[in-house]
Amino acid sequence: MKNIIFIAPPAAGKGTQSKLVSEAYNIPHISTGDLLRDEIAKGEALGISIKEDMEKGNLVSDEVITTLLRNRITSPDCQNGYILDGYPRNINQAKIYNQLLDELNYDKGVVIFFDIDRDLALKRTISRIICPNCGSSYNLLVADLKPKEDNICDRCHHQLKTRSDDTEEVFIHRFDTYINSTKELIDYYNELGLLHKIEVGTKSANEIFEEVKKVLND
Numbered sequence: 500m501k502n503i504i505f506i507a508p509p510a511a512g513k514g515t516q517s518k519l520v521s522e523a524y525n526i527p528h529i530s531t532g533d534l535l536r537d538e539i540a541k542g543e544a545l546g547i548s549i550k551e552d553m554e555k556g557n558l559v560s561d562e563v564i565t566t567l568l569r570n571r572i573t574s575p576d577c578q579n580g581y582i583l584d585g586y587p588r589n590i591n592q593a594k595i596y597n598q599l600l601d602e603l604n605y606d607k608g609v610v611i612f613f614d615i616d617r618d619l620a621l622k623r624t625i626s627r628i629i630c631p632n633c634g635s636s637y638n639l640l641v642a643d644l645k646p647k648e649d650n651i652c653d654r655c656h657h658q659l660k661t662r663s664d665d666t667e668e669v670f671i672h673r674f675d676t677y678i679n680s681t682k683e684l685i686d687y688y689n690e691l692g693l694l695h696k697i698e699v700g701t702k703s704a705n706e707i708f709e710e711v712k713k714v715l716n717d
């Protein structure tokens with residue numbers, strides 16, 4: 500069983516790796532955000548109280564998240580494993596999660612930390628370009644994500660434009676906040692011997708995936 504936790508700062512390519520791992524190992528990608536949204540959509544008592552909490556701006560309790568997570572990871576489609584995204588966020592949650600794994604007799608799993616330098620992450624973000632016509636995305640910094648012809652979409656030949664959803668300042672703030680909030684968690688998993696660090700650098704998604712596979716097949 501491959502139960503995997505991904506820890507990745509913004510622009511480290513976590514979304515792409517989740518997709519690749521999910522397809523290659525036939526395991527679902529689980530985000531706590533989705534779990535909460537799904538529960539709310541059911542319209543049952545628990546979902547209603549979650550919705551009220553979120554509307555008040557309160558954090559959803561660890562107890563609730565653990566209940567949802569327990570249901571999710573014991574579902575049939577998780578029998579080969581799963582990828583957890585956005586959870587645990589802190590040591591307290593990590594301890595609760597470890598307890599849950601013990602109770603379920605699941606192994607402690609693998610934690611993969613995608614390490615990326617802030618300047619490089621910023622460069623990767625601002626060198627993202629997108630086709631406004633068909634939505635294809637490119638990255639000028641990554642060899643296999645560059646368009647074949649400068650500034651022209653490979654798929655539909657439309658002119659490309661920069662993705663401007665993040666200014667430099669906003670990105671740096673988001674990045675630093677993430678790093679500060681996960682530092683302890685990373686140390687915690689490191690001490691447990693569960694942490695595997697992968698340097699993102701300027702590697703392509705496939706190169707990174709090869710390293711992920713090495714970790715998972717060990």
Ligand SMILES: [Zn+2]
Nearest residue numbers: 630633652655
């Ligand atoms: Zn296009």
